Amino acid sequence: MTTTTLDGLVEALGDAVLTDADACEAYRHDWAREPGAGTPLAVVRARSAADVQEALRWATAHGVPVVPRGAGTGLSGGSSAVDGGLVVSLEQMRGIEIDVETRVAVVEPGALNIAVKAAAAEHGLWYPPDPSSYEICSIGGNVATNAGGLCCVKYGVTTDYVLGLDVVLADGTLITLGGKRIKDVAGLSLLKLFVGSEGTLGIVTRAVLRLIPAQPPRATLVASFPTVTAAARAVVAVGRTLRPSMLELMDAASINAVEDHKPMGLDRSAGALLIAQSDAPAAAAAEEVAVIEAACRAAGADDVFCTDDPEEGEMFIAARRLAFPAIEARGSLLLEDVGVPVPLLPELVEGVAAIAAELAVEIPVVAHAGDGNTHPIIVFDPADPAGAARAQQAFEQIMTLALGLGGTITGEHGVGRTKKGALPAQLGADVMALSRKIKDALDPQGILNPGAVL
Amino acid sequence: MTTTTLDGLVEALGDAVLTDADACEAYRHDWAREPGAGTPLAVVRARSAADVQEALRWATAHGVPVVPRGAGTGLSGGSSAVDGGLVVSLEQMRGIEIDVETRVAVVEPGALNIAVKAAAAEHGLWYPPDPSSYEICSIGGNVATNAGGLCCVKYGVTTDYVLGLDVVLADGTLITLGGKRIKDVAGLSLLKLFVGSEGTLGIVTRAVLRLIPAQPPRATLVASFPTVTAAARAVVAVGRTLRPSMLELMDAASINAVEDHKPMGLDRSAGALLIAQSDAPAAAAAEEVAVIEAACRAAGADDVFCTDDPEEGEMFIAARRLAFPAIEARGSLLLEDVGVPVPLLPELVEGVAAIAAELAVEIPVVAHAGDGNTHPIIVFDPADPAGAARAQQAFEQIMTLALGLGGTITGEHGVGRTKKGALPAQLGADVMALSRKIKDALDPQGILNPGAVL
Structure with missing residues (x-):
């Protein structure tokens, strides 16, 4: 060319x-x-x-x-x-309009997630989806991957907030799907088909996003458990009783990676840590935290700390968010995003530990535990080809492990190119064929993001 | 044949x-x-x-x-x-299994919505979607139409609860989409494409439905307003502050239809009635109701009644649910399901009243006001051909009115065959063409529910 x-x-x-x-x-x-x-x-x-x-x-x-x-x-x-x-x-298309009365944001794809949250907050409104990268990721990418985050456990993922999309199709046709209607079942759910399609079906140029009222301040609980199994038992018990606004897990390896990087006062001897929040209104938040505490203790928590001071709570979230940079400081990373049914979290985390031991690779795990979505983070030294190869092996084996537990290879990051090889094992030949039919119908020349997903 | x-x-x-x-x-x-x-x-x-x-x-x-x-x-x-x-x-396929730990129901399509709710309730869990017909409608139909209901305003619609589907395609191939994972972004969102496809793309034979913990008892508020505009102003104000678990509207014609049918103590002189509920935990429900009351009074409510007694509250919901049978007693019905952005509710309801007056047709309106989804119910005498023709005219005009307000021809009932004629006006030629491409890719012979939707 x-x-x-x-x-x-x-x-x-x-x-x-x-x-x-x-x-x-x-x-x-x-x-x-x-x-x-x-x-x-x-x-x-x-x-x-x-x-x-x-x-x-x-x-x-x-x-x-x-x-x-x-x-x-x-x-x-x-x-x-x-x-x-x-x-x-799309990085230059960053427009954001808030329609306060209709409670929607009309957003260009390059607008950052944090900017949408900020614009909504000016009117006492909130855009919930909160990928860990919310300060630097864009709404277009969030829509393309159907991004999740920490508050999904109560508030759902990106697709739950997309009311409308403008999409440019492969041939340049601009279509408008949905709009400022909260409920709309007219015709096929094309809107939802484009969410999570990772740029393989069209390019989003505008999104109409649902906003909800800003939530009350959060009460926080941090519990340490002797084992991941005990922590997972607590997650299941909590989920039967109430919906926390956050329910995160750190395994022993990720706790220690954070403490190595920057002492945050986490319990290095814990087998797992749960960090939970409630944003129930008024006094109900403290009551919900008390219920979560009881569930944690019944499941075998060694130690439980609760606070209704949002700033004190934020320190623990900061420790959780620190896991990624702390682990990144240890080497190059291969980042997993596997998910399993919540009660199978222990099998997954134990399986990851077994793979780490067998391949002699370091793999700390942080998880959106309430959703069963985990991030085993594979650390390797790129200057060591054998180690890098073992890391890649671990990457494949963890996806196979998750699939064996009835799970998914990706809960919120998308398939892209790094997980494409594992997709047929999850979907099977018939669903792959169906996906290709839809791809071919929308992009007959195959020019949209070739090599990704399918 | x-x-x-x-x-x-x-x-x-x-x-x-x-x-x-x-x-x-x-x-x-x-x-x-x-x-x-x-x-x-x-x-x-x-x-x-x-x-x-x-x-x-x-x-x-x-x-x-x-x-x-x-x-x-x-x-x-x-x-x-x-x-x-x-x-x-699918009426004979009624199996329901509750997986308590994973908090999902695995359901055959013929199972009634009420049966899923009941099976979940045995374990302290809840399946939220609640079409008014929940006692007699099936999950398969709910999935096919992406059914809504009264609690959607806080809890979302059917698609938000569908984690997995087994679908039989036109050629008899059985595919499985999704599963017991709360978050899963592996591949195209085919799962969501089948929800709301009204039997035109495949036949659902099994659904994995997300359950949430049973909610606390509800506090109830009933407010009467001089006009629909005042009531809509209250709906907008409430939505900026909190999320009620129900927010229903009855216009003057539907209030009087109910009172004619069975005296329920509703205020016949009201221009509109709002019925709101809060299921916030513990004392927070009464606090939320107090906030809703203040919003209603500020918007011009004449009269507000609040109760935290669930049975007393249920009486008002019963009056609301009575609207359909009460109106049905007046003649044959054409049932609309139009939706608009919430702040445009007054324009819609006033427009419906104008159409009713101009065509001399009786059209009471009940609405899931918090979602902007309304049911103008057109009453006619089938023995009067001219009246029936005017009713059909009103049916078309109300859809045109909703589209002119940036709305939809159907918020929760589906397009089926009765609204098919109006679909191109909502979607436009390009989206219709795209929908047909997908239909053709999945059902090349066009044998699945021909004549419906497209």
């Missing part, structure tokens, strides 16, 4: 098109740093839906692959560039 | 196949009593997923249309039989 073939594109889009080597290099990878990433022909930094339409019309006419990209914080290589393709970056 | 052509089917399915005229007549209509309903060749009362597979393999081989049917309580003609086709009834 020569630069001549770009002429029509540059004509249409002007300086939104970057072709210099530095730009092309800068847009090759997302946070997964997936090694198969290619080098794009050009980067289109779209300023509007019309720009996205131009780019896709051009790509369709020339049969050029297109990789959509939000903030580039994806953890599965969903935005790895493709050799000779376009990267269509 | 002669009976000979049924031979293979009867051989495969034995006495699950009914061909007598009485049976065929009994399965022609759902509750919409859509006049275009045909007469089926046979009714298959499936006993298992295998029966459904047999029926669809046979239908595919013979090019025979298939109409899936749950409890037959649909309100849009989604289960109207087709001349010369099969009706596949």
Whole structure:
């Protein structure tokens, strides 16, 4: 492909098109740093839906692959560039409008999650989905992966808040799905099909997001358990009684990784730690925490600390959030996102520990325990090829383990390119074939994010 | 089509196949009593997923249309039989298993909504979606229409609770989507695509439904307003502050229809009535009701009654539920299900009143006000052809009105056959074309519920 073939594109889009080597290099990878990433022909930094339409019309006419990209914080290589393709970056489309009376945010895909939360908060409203990366990830990426987070255990995931989408299809057609209606069952659920499609069916250029009233301050509980099994028993018991607004787990390896990195006062001898919050209104939060405490003690918690001081509670959440940087400081990472039915958490965490021991790889685990969604974080030294190979083996084995427990290879990060190999084992041949039929119907040339997911 | 052509089917399915005229007549209509309903060749009362597979393999081989049917309580003609086709009834597949630890129900499609609620309640758990018909409608139908209900305003609709589905495709292939995982983003969101597809893409033979802990007793508030506008202002104000577990509206015509039918002590002079509930834990429910009361008074409520006695509260809900039978007693009905952004409720209700006046048709309105989803109920005398024609005109005009307000033709009942004509006006040509592409990819012969939705 020569630069001549770009002429029509540059004509249409002007300086939104970057072709210099530095730009092309800068847009090759997302946070997964997936090694198969290619080098794009050009980067289109779209300023509007019309720009996205131009780019896709051009790509369709020339049969050029297109990789959509939000903030580039994806953890599965969903935005790895493709050799000779376009990267269509939505990072400049950051508009946010809050419709206070209708309680929705109308958002461009490049807007950061934190910016939507902030804009809503100005009106006493709240956009719940909260990936750990909420300060740096974009709504477009959240929609593309159907992102989760910490509060999902009570408030659900991204798809539960998407009321409407504008989507540019492979041929450049712009469609509008849904709108400012809370309930709408007119026609097939195309809206929900695009959520989580990881840029393989179209490019989102606008989202209508449901907001809810800001929630009361949270009360917090931290409990340490002798074993992950005991902690999981507490998670099951809590879930039968009430809906905490957060229910996170750290295993012994992740507790110690945090304490090695920065002493936070966590109990290094614990087999597992649960961090729970309640945002029930008024005095009910403290009452819910008391119920959670009783469930933890009944399940064998050694030690339980409760506080209704939001700032004190935030310190423990900070320790939980510190797990990722703390573990990152130990080497290169392969980040898992496997999920299982909640009662099978102990089998999963024990299985991960067995894989870690067998392959001599360090694999701390943090988990959105209330949802059964876990992040085993595989640490390796990239300068040690044998170790890196064992890390990759562990990555595959953990996904196989999760599937054997009736689980999923990805609870919230998406399949992208790093987990693509394991997808057929989860879905089976018939569902893969059905998925391909839908992909082919929407993107007959296969130009949208080729190599991702399917 | 002669009976000979049924031979293979009867051989495969034995006495699950009914061909007598009485049976065929009994399965022609759902509750919409859509006049275009045909007469089926046979009714298959499936006993298992295998029966459904047999029926669809046979239908595919013979090019025979298939109409899936749950409890037959649909309100849009989604289960109207087709001349010369099969009706596949799921009414005998009623199995319910509760997995208490994982907090899910594994349910066959013929199980009634009320039976799932009851089975969950035995374990202190709750299946929230609550269509007004919950005592007689089936889970299969709920999934097919993505049914809503009264508690959606806080707890969401059917799709929010569907974690997994077994679906038999047009050619008889049985696929399993999702499972007992709360979060799962592996591959395209096919699960969500089947929810709300009204039997046009496949037949659901098993659903894995998310359960949540049973909620505390509800506190109730009833407020009367001089106008619908004032009531809608209260709905908007409440929604900015908290999430009631119910927020229903009755207009003057529906209040009076109920009082005519059975005196319930409602205020006949009110312009509109709001019925709100809070199920916040412990004392917080009464506090939330106090906040709702303040919002109602600020919005101009004439009179507000509050109670934290669940039985007393239930009497008002009973009055609300009585609206449908009360109005049904007045004549034949055409039931609307239009929705608009919540702040536009007054425009919608006033527009409906104007249409009623202009066409001289009686159209009381009840609404899931918190969701902006309304049920204008058009009353007519079938013995008066001119009146029936005006009723049909009103039916069309109300959908046009809702679309003009950025709304939907159906918030929870589905498009079926009665609203099919209005769907292109809502979706537009591009989304219709995209929907047909997906339909064609999944059902290339077009045998699944032909004539419905698309």
